Amino acid sequence: MAANKLTVVISQAQGKNPVRRELEETIAARLLLESDIDVSLVPHVYDMSADHSGLLFLRALSGDLVFLSWLYPRATRWVLDRQAVRGQEGQSLLGGEDEDEDEESLDDTPAAESAGIGSIDVPARSIYCIDMRASDAADDFLEEIRRIADERSVETVGLMDWIDGSPRPEQLQRYLRSPDSGNGDSGNGGNGNGDSGNGGNGNGQTAAAGTEMEPTGRRWYPVIDYTRCTNCMECIDFCLFGVYGVDQRDRILVEEQDSCKKGCPACSRVCPENAIIFPGHKTAAIAGADGIVENLKIDLSKLFGAPSAVDLAVLERDTELVADGRDAVGNSVGLPRRQSGHAQRHDELDNLMDDLDAFGD
Amino acid sequence: MMGKFEARIPGDRRYSDSHLWLQPVAGAQRVGFTAYSVRLLQDVYFLEWSIEPNTRVTSKMEIGEIESSKALSTLYAPCDGRLSAFNDRLLDDPTPINTDGYGAGWLYELETEAALLTAEQYREVLEAGWEDTQRLLKGQLN
Numbered sequence: 001m002a003a004n005k006l007t008v009v010i011s012q013a014q015g016k017n018p019v020r021r022e023l024e025e026t027i028a029a030r031l032l033l034e035s036d037i038d039v040s041l042v043p044h045v046y047d048m049s050a051d052h053s054g055l056l057f058l059r060a061l062s063g064d065l066v067f068l069s070w071l072y073p074r075a076t077r078w079v080l081d082r083q084a085v086r087g088q089e090g091q092s093l094l095g096g097e098d099e100d101e102d103e104e105s106l107d108d109t110p111a112a113e114s115a116g117i118g119s120i121d122v123p124a125r126s127i128y129c130i131d132m133r134a135s136d137a138a139d140d141f142l143e144e145i146r147r148i149a150d151e152r153s154v155e156t157v158g159l160m161d162w163i164d165g166s167p168r169p170e171q172l173q174r175y176l177r178s179p180d181s182g183n184g185d186s187g188n189g190g191n192g193n194g195d196s197g198n199g200g201n202g203n204g205q206t207a208a209a210g211t212e213m214e215p216t217g218r219r220w221y222p223v224i225d226y227t228r229c230t231n232c233m234e235c236i237d238f239c240l241f242g243v244y245g246v247d248q249r250d251r252i253l254v255e256e257q258d259s260c261k262k263g264c265p266a267c268s269r270v271c272p273e274n275a276i277i278f279p280g281h282k283t284a285a286i287a288g289a290d291g292i293v294e295n296l297k298i299d300l301s302k303l304f305g306a307p308s309a310v311d312l313a314v315l316e317r318d319t320e321l322v323a324d325g326r327d328a329v330g331n332s333v334g335l336p337r338r339q340s341g342h343a344q345r346h347d348e349l350d351n352l353m354d355d356l357d358a359f360g361d
Numbered sequence: 362m363m364g365k366f367e368a369r370i371p372g373d374r375r376y377s378d379s380h381l382w383l384q385p386v387a388g389a390q391r392v393g394f395t396a397y398s399v400r401l402l403q404d405v406y407f408l409e410w411s412i413e414p415n416t417r418v419t420s421k422m423e424i425g426e427i428e429s430s431k432a433l434s435t436l437y438a439p440c441d442g443r444l445s446a447f448n449d450r451l452l453d454d455p456t457p458i459n460t461d462g463y464g465a466g467w468l469y470e471l472e473t474e475a476a477l478l479t480a481e482q483y484r485e486v487l488e489a490g491w492e493d494t495q496r497l498l499k500g501q502l503n
Contacts, residue, residue, distance in 0.1 A: 297428070297429075297431060297432050297433045298401070298431060298432040298433075299432070299433060299434060300398075300401060300402070300432045300433070300434035301434045301435045301437075303379070303380060303398075303401070303434070303494065304379050304380060304398070304434050304435070304436060304437060305377070305378070305379030305421055305437040305438075305439060306421070306435060306437060307421040307437070311421070
């Protein structure tokens with residue numbers, strides 16, 4: 001039985017940054033030569049709307065997946081999750097300055113630590129999310145991908161390379177640009193029993209060249225990290241633009257992604273668990289960076305009068321309301337009335353409500 | 362006393378709890394950093410304003426950024442008012458903030474009716490906030 005190929009997907013950067021493009025193409029070209037790896041390019045994952053062909057391709061993948069993007073790994077993971085591309089969290093060692101922390105925490109069970117409601121319908125395959133800003137050198141990524149590939153393979157079957165010898169650069173370029181040359185169409189017995197091992201090629205559509213797919217526009221919407229989300233519903237109370245909704249299991253979800261006001265991060269500030277990510281935001285913590293972003297310098301903003309997170313969120317929301325032709329509401333709408341020192345008495349009405357809730361289960 | 366630093370608070374001006382002094386000058390208040398701020402910042406490298414002069418500001422509105430050898434921060438308006446002018450000399454060379462923080466190192470002029478703290482009240486703010494400030498300094502230095 002042929003060993004499953006490892007699928008590597010490169011989610012291309014927004015815009016036409018030549019340095020980023022070159023890194024993507026170098027990694028892709030080198031991975032093409034690896035017989036146990038399938039590589040594909042898709043547009044920037046955050047910008048693909050639900051019906052984009054790139055996402056259709058990703059959803060059809062069933063095995064382990066290494067996903068390279070220009071976002072923090074946590075952001076990538078939850079963007080994919082919302083688009084029904086799910087898996088166990090694969091641990092990557094390519095984490096920049098936080099490497100020591102990552103290695104220590106590899107022993108921790110993420111599930112044990114998180115109080116969140118977690119994701120659902122997670123298949124038993126691993127997704128390794130890697131941030132392409134972690135290094136300038138293609139070699140670092142190739143080493144890490146090789147490490148992941150070796151770690152998961154039990155036995156290697158000798159596969160005949162379908163590329164004879166070393167391809168010339170123009171040949172590689174043609175390969176990368178052409179949507180017709182598929183990863184799985186090895187043809188010449190590369191996979192012993194004819195199983196392409198790559199479900200996405202079943203319908204003939206491949207994602208070999210992300211640049212050939214339909215163009216994407218720049219989008220802006222929140223992404224929920226369900227390892228932190230406790231379903232408290234403060235976000236849906238706070239957002240007055242209808243971005244949030246509740247699914248059939250009464251779980252919070254980002255329902256109308258494109259109703260979100262471009263650039264507004266207000267809801268991420270009111271979330272008590274910091275579970276809301278805006279992957280494109282300039283502040284690392286809001287963009288999904290893990291842990292505390294270390295600075296060599298002290299941030300004195302709090303001392304010099306920075307408004308609290310909630311105050312800032314209120315200001316940002318009012319800005320968007322006014323821009324939309326609506327009235328500013330200040331903090332009078334959508335915020336829990338947090339009265340300090342006020343004992344919450346559980347009265348008969350509360351009991352009745354609890355009984356009704358329990359009745360529905 | 363702030364730890365080992367003896368805080369001298371000039372009595373000839375008012376203060377805000379965001380560690381700025383305000384001194385009346387020709388219909389507006391001239392605003393600058395108190396010695397406390399300067400001590401925390403150390404050498405100022407870079408100062409930038411994100412609004413134009415003659416702009417209405419509200420309390421805690423973002424008006425600029427500062428970066429120094431030890432620290433960085435966004436800068437916020439201390440109260441509601443109208444920011445009438447910036448000290449443009451600082452944009453080329455911010456050293457007067459360190460060398461003459463209560464004089465030539467003034468940051469901007471602000472027209473405001475807001476109530477401000479007296480020197481004595483500001484001293485109380487410093488004392489009350491010292492514990493928190495220590496935690497801020499130590500927590501972030503690790």
